[in-house]
Amino acid sequence: xxxxxxxxxxxxxxxxxxxxxxxxxxxxxAVLGVRPTKQKGQNFVIDANTVRRIVRTAGVRPxxxxxxxxxxxxxxxxxxxxxxxxVTAVEIDDILxxxxxxxxxxxxxxxxxxxxxxxxxxxxxQELPGPAPTALVANLPYNVAVPVLLxxxxxxxxxxxxxxxxxxxxxxxxxxxxxxxxxxxxSVKANWYAEVKRAGAIGRNVFWPAPNVDxxxxxxxxxxxxxxxxATKAEVFAVVDAAFAQRRKTxxxxxxxxxxxxxxxxxxxxxxxISPQARGEALTVEEFAAIAEHKPAAERPAL
Numbered sequence: 001x002x003x004x005x006x007x008x009x010x011x012x013x014x015x016x017x018x019x020x021x022x023x024x025x026x027x028x029x030a031v032l033g034v035r036p037t038k039q040k041g042q043n044f045v046i047d048a049n050t051v052r053r054i055v056r057t058a059g060v061r062p063x064x065x066x067x068x069x070x071x072x073x074x075x076x077x078x079x080x081x082x083x084x085x086x087v088t089a090v091e092i093d094d095i096l097x098x099x100x101x102x103x104x105x106x107x108x109x110x111x112x113x114x115x116x117x118x119x120x121x122x123x124x125x126q127e128l129p130g131p132a133p134t135a136l137v138a139n140l141p142y143n144v145a146v147p148v149l150l151x152x153x154x155x156x157x158x159x160x161x162x163x164x165x166x167x168x169x170x171x172x173x174x175x176x177x178x179x180x181x182x183x184x185x186x187s188v189k190a191n192w193y194a195e196v197k198r199a200g201a202i203g204r205n206v207f208w209p210a211p212n213v214d215x216x217x218x219x220x221x222x223x224x225x226x227x228x229x230x231a232t233k234a235e236v237f238a239v240v241d242a243a244f245a246q247r248r249k250t251x252x253x254x255x256x257x258x259x260x261x262x263x264x265x266x267x268x269x270x271x272x273x274i275s276p277q278a279r280g281e282a283l284t285v286e287e288f289a290a291i292a293e294h295k296p297a298a299e300r301p302a303l
Contacts, residue, residue: 003029005080008261008283011112013231014094015051017077017107018078018082018107018108019048019051019052019075019078020046020048020073020074020078021046021047021048021077022046022047022208024045025044025073025208025253026046026208027076027301028073028099028103029044029073032095032096032098032099034046034073034095034137036208036209041099042046042065042072042093042208043082043139043207043208043209043211044072044073044207044208045072045075045084045139045206046075046206046207046208046266047089047205047206048075048079050202050206051075051076051078051079051185053078053200054076054139054163054165054217055076055079055080055082055083055084055137055139055197055198057163057217057219058135058137058161058219059161059163059174060080060083060084060086060135060175061084062083062201063085063131063134064083064084064134064135065084065085065086065087065088065130065131065132065134065135066080066084066086066087066088066133066134066135066136066137067087067088067089067090067128067133067135067136067142067156067159068080068087068088068090068136068138069089069090069136069138069148069152070090070092070122070138070139070140070141071090071091071100072091072093072096073096073100073103074103074104074107076137076138076299077092077100077103077104078103078104078107078108078114078216079136081104081108081111081114081115081286081297082108082111084114084117084135086113086114086116086130086131086184087114087115087116088115088116088117088118088128088129088133089115089116089117089118089132090118090122090125090128091117091119091120091167092113092119092120092121092122093180094119095163097117097119098119100117101115101117101121101142104250108210115129116129116130116141121184122148122286123144123147123151123194124290125151125153125155126155128156129194130155132158132287133158133159134158134159134160134161135159135160135161135163136149136152136153136159136162136163137162137163137166138165139164139165140164140165140166142166142167142170142211142213144188145164145166145167145170146170146173146174146190147242148160148265149164149174149190150189150193151188152177152234153190153192153193153194153220153222153231157222158160159222160219160221161219161221161222162194162218162219162220163199163217163219163220164217164218165202165207165213165215165216165217165218165222165272167211167214167216167220168213168214168215168216169182169213169217170186170216171198171215171216171217171218172198172216173185174186174187174190174196174218174220175187175196175197175198175218175254176231178282178283178284179279179281179282180281181281183281184247184280184281185241185244185245185254188240188283188285188288189237189255190220190269191284191285192227192233192236192285193220193222193223194220194223195220195221195223195302196218196219196220196224197218197219198216198217198218198219199214199216199217199219200217201214201215201216201217202214202215202216202217203215210237211228217236225285227289228286228289229286229289229290229292229293230293231292231293235286235292235295236288236289236292236294238258239255239258239288239291239292239295240256240280240285240288241253241255242258243255243279243280243288244281247279247280247281248279249262249276249279250276250278250279251264251269251275251276251279251280251283252266252269252275252276252277253265254280255268255269255291257293258293258297259295259296264296267275267294267296268291268294268295268296269291269294269296272287272290272291272293272294273289273290274287274290
């Protein structure tokens with residue numbers, strides 16, 4: 001990505017002054033006694049151009065209510081606050097959560113009333129303060145990216161647009177389509193909620209500390225119509241999990257445990273119009289839903 005920016009307007013200068021640069025990040029971390037840890041997946045974005053790019057790519061609108069997971073020291077948070085009507089940040093780290101409101105007040109005081117903090121593990125968040133979120137924008141820790149993303153999409157159906165920065169390999173998996181060698185559980189489950197695509201690459205040198213892997217942006221636009229099925233999400237996801245637990249096996253074999261026997265699995269597959277010799281990596285989320293609908297009645301859990 002080029003670091004060349006268009007000529008600055010007075011508004012742009014004001015915005016630039018609010019964002020955090022490499023020296024600001026290191027100074028803030030030193031004051032707080034924060035040392036990024038691999039255990040928490042902490043890699044802070046230190047490049048203002050990168051956070052501007054993320055906000056642009058996310059298509060954040062002036063009326064948006066954005067939820068951000070893992071704001072860290074606030075690099076992306078500040079840029080989101082400049083663009084959106086309201087930002088709610090979810091932060092698990094005690095020190096970072098305590099410091100973030102002060103950073104907002106110091107660097108963007110005119111927007112402090114448009115910011116809310118939830119000090120929690122994102123996986124435990126069941127509700128958010130203020131208006132319902134319309135967008136999710138986040139730099140997600142590599143070790144929890146997929147479960148956090150799926151939880152937020154599931155818990156907050158008002159989220160229409162999502163842009164997450166994740167490890168490049170995870171980005172590939174999320175955005176993969178049927179037949180792709182990295183297509184799997186994350187791909188199918190993400191597609192249950194949204195249309196998913198890669199939205200760019202991010203180099204290592206925009207982070208502190210620099211990670212050992214490249215990162216990628218993934219765009220998810222929520223489906224205007226949910227997957228048409230009589231099966232529940234839990235029933236569909238059970239089929240997906242079973243199919244990819246033994247991905248080298250045919251679906252007849254891979255789904256035997258799920259259906260109760262290889263013969264029952266074959267019956268469900270034939271009923272759904274799927275070849276028993278097919279493999280999970282060839283199926284769309286709609287086809288997994290069709291299989292779930294045809295699970296032998298005696299085996300389907302009572303709702």
